[in-house]
Amino acid sequence: MREIVIVGGGIIGCTTAYYITRHKEFLEGAIKVTLLEASNRGPAQGASGKAGGLVARWAYPKGIVDLSFDEHVKLANEHNGEDRWGWRYVNCGSWEGRGTTRKNPGKSLEKEQGLPGGQKPLKGKSASSKRKLPDDLQWLKEESTDSYTPMARHGNTAQVHPYLFTMSMFDLAKEAGLQYICGQVTKILRSSEAVTGVEYFDPYTNDIQTLSASQVILTAGAWSPTLLPSLKLTATRAHSVTIRPIEETSISPYVVFTEFKDSSSASGPEIYARPGNEVYACGPGDDLALPATVDDVQVDESACDLIYKQVSSISDELRDGKIEKRQACYLPTVNSNRGGGPIIGEAKTVAKGLFIGTGHTCWGISNGPGTAKALSELVLEGEIKCADLKRFDPALYSL
Numbered sequence: 001m002r003e004i005v006i007v008g009g010g011i012i013g014c015t016t017a018y019y020i021t022r023h024k025e026f027l028e029g030a031i032k033v034t035l036l037e038a039s040n041r042g043p044a045q046g047a048s049g050k051a052g053g054l055v056a057r058w059a060y061p062k063g064i065v066d067l068s069f070d071e072h073v074k075l076a077n078e079h080n081g082e083d084r085w086g087w088r089y090v091n092c093g094s095w096e097g098r099g100t101t102r103k104n105p106g107k108s109l110e111k112e113q114g115l116p117g118g119q120k121p122l123k124g125k126s127a128s129s130k131r132k133l134p135d136d137l138q139w140l141k142e143e144s145t146d147s148y149t150p151m152a153r154h155g156n157t158a159q160v161h162p163y164l165f166t167m168s169m170f171d172l173a174k175e176a177g178l179q180y181i182c183g184q185v186t187k188i189l190r191s192s193e194a195v196t197g198v199e200y201f202d203p204y205t206n207d208i209q210t211l212s213a214s215q216v217i218l219t220a221g222a223w224s225p226t227l228l229p230s231l232k233l234t235a236t237r238a239h240s241v242t243i244r245p246i247e248e249t250s251i252s253p254y255v256v257f258t259e260f261k262d263s264s265s266a267s268g269p270e271i272y273a274r275p276g277n278e279v280y281a282c283g284p285g286d287d288l289a290l291p292a293t294v295d296d297v298q299v300d301e302s303a304c305d306l307i308y309k310q311v312s313s314i315s316d317e318l319r320d321g322k323i324e325k326r327q328a329c330y331l332p333t334v335n336s337n338r339g340g341g342p343i344i345g346e347a348k349t350v351a352k353g354l355f356i357g358t359g360h361t362c363w364g365i366s367n368g369p370g371t372a373k374a375l376s377e378l379v380l381e382g383e384i385k386c387a388d389l390k391r392f393d394p395a396l397y398s399l
C-alpha cells in the first residue's frame with residue numbers, strides 16, 4: 001500500500017488531503033494518507049485560519065490563479081460553501097482618504113500587485129461626482145473619503161472565511177478516511193535517494209515517533225525551511241482583528257484596501273466585510289523572527305489597537321462594534337530572483353517522493369485549491385494535468 005504523509009494542516013495541506021481522498025486510487029483502498037499538524041489546537045491555526053479570505057481572478061502569479069478560482073467555485077457548489085465557509089462574491093475597491101494621523105509602520109502585504117500595471121485598473125467615481133463612495137457602501141465615512149476606485153469587475157472577486165474553509169477541507173478528508181496526527185515533524189527521513197518517512201514529536205507521550213512513508217508532501221507554510229533548509233523562504237508576521245458591529249448595523253459585502261493620505265504610512269488596513277455580521281481587518285507585515293511553532297506566535301496588542309484605531313477613524317459602524325479577535329500569523333514568501341513563489345512540485349534533487357507546496361505569500365487562500373489539486377495529481381498520477389505549472393517547479397529553485 002502507498003503511504004502518503006502530509007506535513008502541515010494549513011489550507012495547502014488540508015485541501016491536498018481533500019483531493020487525495022477523492023481520488024479513485026484512494027477510494028479503491030490502495031492508499032493510506034496521514035496529515036501531521038504541529039499545533040496542539042488542531043489545523044488552521046496559522047495564516048490559513050487568520051487571513052482575510054479574498055479569492056480573486058486578479059490574484060497572482062498567473063498560471064495558478066484561474067485554476068484555483070474555478071476550483072473554489074466547484075468546491076462551493078459541491079459542498080454548499082455559502083453556508084459552510086462563507087463563500088460569496090464581493091465588491092472590492094481601493095480607498096484613499098483621511099482618518100487617524102498615526103503612522104502604521106511595516107510592509108504592505110502587496111495584494112494589489114496582481115492588478116494590471118500594479119494597481120487600480122478600473123476608473124472610479126471622479127472627484128467631481130457628488131458621492132465618492134458607492135451608494136451601497138454606507139459603512140465608510142463619506143467625509144473622510146478622497147476617492148474610491150473599484151479594483152475589479154463584479155464576478156472576479158469572491159471571499160471565503162479561511163478558517164472555516166480550511167477546516168471544512170480537513171473534515172471532509174477525515175470523513176473520507178484521512179488519518180490525523182497531532183505532532184510536530186522534526187525530520188524527513190530518506191534513504192540514499194528517496195523519502196522513507198518522517199520523525200515527529202508526539203506531545204502526548206513526549207517521545208519522538210517514526211512514521212513510514214513512500215511520499216511526503218511538505219506544506220508547513222512559513223515553517224517549511226525548518227525541515228528543508230535549502231528552501232529559501234521569508235516569514236512575514238502580520239496582525240489582524242475581527243470586529244462585531246452592533247446588531248442592527250448592516251455591513252454590505254465589500255473588501256476595501258485603504259490608504260491614509262494624512263499618515264506617512266503607504267498603506268492602511270485591508271477591511272473585509274464577512275457574512276454573519278463580522279468584519280476582519282489586517283495591517284502591514286513586520287520581520288519578527290518565526291517562533292518554534294504556530295502556538296508560540298506573539299500578538300503585539302499595540303499593532304491590533306492601531307488597526308482598530310485606523311478602521312474606527314473612518315467608520316462609525318466599526319468604531320461602535322466590539323473587537324472579538326486580536327491575532328497574528330506568518331505568511332511565507334519565496335526568496336528568489338525568479339519571483340516570490342509559490343513552489344509546487346516534486347523536489348527530486350533532494351529526494352524522490354518529496355513534494356513541496358509552499359511560498360504562497362498573500363494569495364495562499366485564493367491559490368490553495370489549485371495548488372492542492374495539482375499536488376494530488378502529481379503525487380498520485382505522476383504528472384500535473386489540470387494546468388501548466390512548470391514555472392513553479394522546485395528544480396527552478398535548486399530543489
Ligand SMILES: Cc1cc2nc3c(=O)[nH]c(=O)nc-3n(C[C@H](O)[C@H](O)[C@H](O)COP(=O)(O)OP(=O)(O)OC[C@H]3O[C@@H](n4cnc5c(N)ncnc54)[C@H](O)[C@@H]3O)c2cc1C
Nearest residue numbers: 008010011038046048051052053054185221363364365366
Ligand atoms: C494578514 C494576512 C492576510 C491574508 N489574506 C489573504 C487573502 O485575503 N487571500 C489569500 O489568498 N491569502 C491571504 N493571505 C495569505 C494566506 O493566508 C497564506 O498564503 C496561506 O494561508 C498559507 O497557507 P499554508 O497552508 O502554506 O501555511 P499555514 O497556514 O501557515 O499552514 C502551515 C501549517 O503547517 C504547520 N506546521 C509547521 N511546521 C510543522 C511541522 N514541523 N510539523 C507539522 N506541522 C507543521 C503549522 O502549524 C501550520 O498549521 C493572508 C496572509 C496574512 C498573513
